[in-house]
Amino acid sequence: MADSVVSVAGLRVRHGGREVLRGIDCEIARGSVTGLLGPSGCGKTTLLRAIVGVQMLTTGTVTVLGEPAGSRELRGRIGYATQNPAEYPDLTVAEALRYFAAVLRAPKSDVDRVVAEVALGDHADALIGTLSGGERSRANLAVALLGAPELLVLDEPTVGLDPLLRDELWTLFGRLAARGTTLLVSSHVLDEASRCERLLLMREGALLAHDEPDELLRRTGTPDLEQAFLFLVRQGASR
Numbered sequence: 001m002a003d004s005v006v007s008v009a010g011l012r013v014r015h016g017g018r019e020v021l022r023g024i025d026c027e028i029a030r031g032s033v034t035g036l037l038g039p040s041g042c043g044k045t046t047l048l049r050a051i052v053g054v055q056m057l058t059t060g061t062v063t064v065l066g067e068p069a070g071s072r073e074l075r076g077r078i079g080y081a082t083q084n085p086a087e088y089p090d091l092t093v094a095e096a097l098r099y100f101a102a103v104l105r106a107p108k109s110d111v112d113r114v115v116a117e118v119a120l121g122d123h124a125d126a127l128i129g130t131l132s133g134g135e136r137s138r139a140n141l142a143v144a145l146l147g148a149p150e151l152l153v154l155d156e157p158t159v160g161l162d163p164l165l166r167d168e169l170w171t172l173f174g175r176l177a178a179r180g181t182t183l184l185v186s187s188h189v190l191d192e193a194s195r196c197e198r199l200l201l202m203r204e205g206a207l208l209a210h211d212e213p214d215e216l217l218r219r220t221g222t223p224d225l226e227q228a229f230l231f232l233v234r235q236g237a238s239r
């Protein structure tokens with residue numbers, strides 16, 4: 001791919017004697033929103049961790065922004081929101097963001113920007129320990145947006161959010177991509193897939209497809225992405 005931000009080749013990862021990534025090859029283009037979709041336990045978080053550079057690889061290579069994943073040079077160029085963030089219940093949202101902005105050497109003005117982007121303005125002075133689940137996941141996302149990283153890796157950022165907030169976040173992802181940010185967003189909700197420019201469909205540690213949503217529907221001859229996923233699973237099973 002001409003301008004690929006992430007390039008994964010022959011990636012295998014074992015956890016406790018079991019192979020959880022079984023030979024992944026994929027490329028992610030600059031300024032795109034790529035959805036990583038698949039059922040719980042299929043290996044999405046392990047793949048994201050490999051891209052962010054915090055996962056031991058068994059074999060294969062992962063290159064990010066031209067550097068091996070995990071390189072020092074990549075610090076500050078990647079934003080990562082995990083599913084289980086470290087939480088600071090005794091800090092307010094703004095205090096926690098000011099702390100992370102200092103650690104990441106992001107400008108102070110970033111705090112107000114990211115609070116507005118995740119629509120947490122009314123809760124900026126609330127203690128994190130008092131936030132609802134959805135507010136907490138938006139605070140977590142705000143940390144990943146500090147410093148305007150080139151690549152954003154978001155592990156299930158919309159879990160527990162109501163449909164309106166989910167829609168607002170997907171609109172934000174589109175806006176960030178339009179500015180040139182590359183986003184890789186995992187989800188196990190297939191209806192979110194239609195909001196992505198490209199999809200990585202995953203099952204049992206392998207990629208079933210790496211396509212645009214429309215192309216996937218055309219290729220499988222199915223009316224929606226859920227049916228397309230089932231078609232690909234059954235096709236794989238019958239081989």
Ligand SMILES: Nc1ncnc2c1ncn2[C@@H]1O[C@H](COP(=O)(O)OP(=O)(O)OP(=O)(O)O)[C@@H](O)[C@H]1O
Nearest residue numbers: 015016020038039040041042043044045046047188
């Ligand atoms: N540190 C670990 N040690 C042993 N097994 C692990 C470890 N981390 C993950 N696994 C296993 O690897 C598999 C893939 O896990 P992973 O978290 O990557 O899946 P996932 O698709 O992100 O799931 P979910 O959507 O539920 O978060 C699972 O079977 C999980 O139990």
